[in-house]
Amino acid sequence: MTRILITDPIHEDGIRLLKEVGRVNVKTGMTNKQLLREIGSYDVLVVRSATKVSKEVIEAGKKLRMIARAGVGLDNIDVEAAERRNIKVVNSPEALTIAVAELTLGLMLSLARQIPSADFSTKRGRWEKAKFMGMELRDKTLGIVGTGRIGRAVGYKAKAFLMNLLAYDVAPNKEFKEKTGCKYVDLQTLLRGSDFVTLHVALTSQTRHMISKRELGLMKPTAFLINTSRGEVVDEAALVEALRGKRIAGAALDVYEKEPPLSSPLLKLDNVILTPHIGASTIEAQREASVIVARKIKESFGLMIYSLPRE
Ligand code: NAD
Numbered sequence: 001m002t003r004i005l006i007t008d009p010i011h012e013d014g015i016r017l018l019k020e021v022g023r024v025n026v027k028t029g030m031t032n033k034q035l036l037r038e039i040g041s042y043d044v045l046v047v048r049s050a051t052k053v054s055k056e057v058i059e060a061g062k063k064l065r066m067i068a069r070a071g072v073g074l075d076n077i078d079v080e081a082a083e084r085r086n087i088k089v090v091n092s093p094e095a096l097t098i099a100v101a102e103l104t105l106g107l108m109l110s111l112a113r114q115i116p117s118a119d120f121s122t123k124r125g126r127w128e129k130a131k132f133m134g135m136e137l138r139d140k141t142l143g144i145v146g147t148g149r150i151g152r153a154v155g156y157k158a159k160a161f162l163m164n165l166l167a168y169d170v171a172p173n174k175e176f177k178e179k180t181g182c183k184y185v186d187l188q189t190l191l192r193g194s195d196f197v198t199l200h201v202a203l204t205s206q207t208r209h210m211i212s213k214r215e216l217g218l219m220k221p222t223a224f225l226i227n228t229s230r231g232e233v234v235d236e237a238a239l240v241e242a243l244r245g246k247r248i249a250g251a252a253l254d255v256y257e258k259e260p261p262l263s264s265p266l267l268k269l270d271n272v273i274l275t276p277h278i279g280a281s282t283i284e285a286q287r288e289a290s291v292i293v294a295r296k297i298k299e300s301f302g303l304m305i306y307s308l309p310r311e
Helices: 012-018 032-041 055-060 079-084 097-113 115-123 149-160 174-180 187-193 213-218 236-244 283-306
Strands: 003-006 023-026 044-047 066-069 088-091 141-145 164-168 196-199 224-227 250-253 272-274
Touching: 003 012, 003 032, 012 023, 012 283, 032 055, 044 283, 055 079, 066 283, 079 088, 088 283, 097 115, 097 149, 097 196, 097 224, 097 250, 097 272, 097 283, 141 149, 141 187, 149 164, 149 174, 164 174, 164 187, 187 213, 213 236, 236 250
Parallel strands: 003 023, 003 044, 044 066, 066 088, 141 164, 141 196, 196 224, 224 250, 250 272
Antiparallel strands: none
16 A cells, blocks of 8 residues: 655645545654654655755655655755655646746736835825826836746736737747747847846756846836746845845845845835745645646556556
């Protein structure tokens, strides 16, 4: 009987599917010591971001055949150590696309209309109509850096707001270009020509600090930067400098170089909107993330059984 250990809360629909694969134990909030003691008897470990699946945990998992991350980042899993032991690692990035794209649109509207500041002011009994003169998204240019799953979803939604699209990606997407009429350009041209720049690249050695002092210097002084990808894609110190000097109009960030950004100078700036890495935090995305990894586990075990020699 396949034994499955779930150590972070995942949506019950995924758990229900996993029960079709084997015996499931949900044990959230375990200490590392407890996990090291338990893991030895399980074939599959399912986590989200809280459980640290270190080399020690992987070595202690003598029977482990699969580690599943309901969600995207694999930063909490020592993938190399798992691969060395032939343990398959799966995740479910495809589940989060709409949630992150919708948050990005929300941040763009929040920047254009200063919604968070207007709320703050009105709740303090003020009525500052003149202060909150905003701008429309219609006919503005959105520059999308990275047209993968999320970047494209943002682009399709921005079209509904009648925006013009510029895009930059090492692998341009023909269908997206044809359907939206977006123009693929180099990064410099995108930065110079956009009213909003939104980042959706994966974090790699090439994209780390892809937006730094030089790139921020190319943006229009009236332009806004939105980052819902990974904090390290932006050189945060350079961004703080650009925001302080009003080199750009503002920014909205869901992700940070260090999370939570407790001692960051960003917290003191007026021209930035900050959210606590909530891109994937919707009921729908979490449900889908758990169901998708459960399906991947199911398929994988199905294939393993199928590939056994027949009598
Ligand atoms: P994806 O892999 O579908 O797309 C990434 C795109 O980046 C690809 O089209 C790829 O060609 C492009 N790219 C890679 N390197 C590049 C480079 N050097 N220059 C230009 N383009 C490059 O990924 P996705 O699912 O769309 O996710 C995008 C980002 O969103 C990731 O960084 C992911 O970690 C992040 N994310 C954040 C949250 C959140 O909670 N805020 C949730 C999910 C995903």
